Amino acid sequence: MPKRATIGLSLVVMLASGYAVFAATGWPWKAALFPLAIGIPLFCLATTELLWAWFGAEEKRDSMELALSTDAVAGRRVVLVAGWMLAFFAAIVLLGFMIAVPLFLFLYLKLQAREGWPMSIGLTLIVFAAFYGLFDALLHLPFPAGVLF
């Protein structure tokens, strides 16, 4: 999995930096200087990393980073939570924050976390009250209405 991630990421960075250099060639010198100065070395580094990942042996993880769980169960859970995130975003756009926030909190707690009814309803009400009180009533942050409501 790390090897596939490295190859995929290197390929994306290689293509992105290639496009960045190509696009910069059409700009005035003032605007193109920095993207070219960074984009060209980045393309070379990404190519090196891609070749290294493709032909080299799998390296032991040694950067200052967290260790991720990569077994099959963990992979399924990651995909599921990523789906919840996308659903939350879609709900915000379609229904607006004021409906999406309590709806998401309740559904996640009930369906995903499998909490009981009292816990799901109670926590949803407490967190929504805190969210509404702080961001809407106190700070008057302009949360737009949703596309549908």
Add this chain to the structure above:
Amino acid sequence: MSEALLEGLLLVLQWKALAFMSLGIVLGFWVGLLPGLGGATTLALMLPFIYNMQPVEAFAFLLGMHAVTATTGDITSVLFGVPGEAASAATILDGHAMAKKGEAGRALGAALASSLVGALVGAAALALAVPVVRPLVLTFGSPELFMLAIMGLAFIASLSSHGGRGLVRGFMAGALGLLLSTVGQDPQAGVPRYTFDSLYLWQGLDLVPVLVGIFAIPEILELAARGTSIAGSLPAGKISRGAFEGVKDTFRHFWLTIRCSLIGTFIGIMPGLGGSVAQWMAYGHAAQSARDAEERKGFGAGDVRGVLGPGAANNSKEGGSLIPTIAFGVPGSTAMAILLGGFVLLGLVPGPDMLSKYLSVTYSMVWTIVIANLVTVVVCFLFLDRLARLTGVRGGILIPMILLLVFVGSFTSNNHYGDIVVTLAFGAMGYFMVLAGWPRAPFVLGLVLGKIAENYLWISVARYEAAWLTRPVVVVLIVISVAVILYPLFQARRRGAHA
């Protein structure tokens, strides 16, 4: 000077100034905890309220609020891996890793104690340095400031992973950050770069949604993948213990804390670099303090020095950035630029008057930083046990709460849905970077430094052409950068020869 220092203290201790400072501390405390609500934004929101205040009261209110945001920003970084402030992102790498090992109390203790030491060093620097800092600031022109940015990037890129391949990955991540910082309207020619006809991208990528995404989303995904609480299956009693151990860590690594505080102060003094740069430079320095490669591997996995460095630098930079603001009217950061607006509102002119006629007001600012940080740290310690116990709450309950913080935090940066899209996109990128073993620290520093570095590079080239490369301070900084890049390779080679 000592008379003015005492007078400054007495001014701050007047009941009205103390009351306004307390109000500022309470506001700053919550602003620091909430991702997206930045200290600078809150300073701007509070400016209209100082019209009727005396200068000492107004600065006690504004600085009291601003001085504590970095301290409390570390709390969410340690507990949930969500940066409360852009300037507290570096604390996540080791602070949150410690929380996952059941050492949340110790990490918070270390973050708070080092923050206090940093604030005291920054305040002392402000008190002592005003008369002597002028030549230093004047020595650093655009070429030197550009090289300083590059040196910071070299530090973090070479130290964030190991060996030749680690160097490639570190520099690639840094370069990617620099390249993405060019998204938006170009400041020199006004050309929209990589905006894909999107008006949202014209202003460039906002730092808060990117930081929240790249750090918080992978942590949330990993928390879901493990299916446990942040601290795993450790007993709750163990999690909240160790706050005092964190304080002792600060004194165990006292010179590192002092050095990182000085780095923060120095970066604070330099106009335009700011707190986000200071924390990463300090983190790089803390990682460099590891005696060998084996010890360095502990960084990112929960080494307390990775918490002490950024914690100290974050708070010491406030004193540092006040120096050019007060002495020359040159703000060292966005927050200081807003504070400069406060000077104007109160009818004060930064410059020589602040060092003579209004010296006691200047020193009242020093005392405000000291007192506000002392109060915050003491208050935080009172609640530390309860805060640390949050890492024992089941992941299923925590995840929707953290996600809410992430979404609202990123949305409130610009009140635009694009902010959430950016958070999700960089969240996915952060996850794959971690999976592939690419360090995120150089990427973030590249993104932070990109705009500054481009401006300084362009001014250097336009003003001096290639001759900027031969300026003495530039040459010294180039030599240091090359040494920093080559040192890990040299160290690895020497280790290979010994084996």
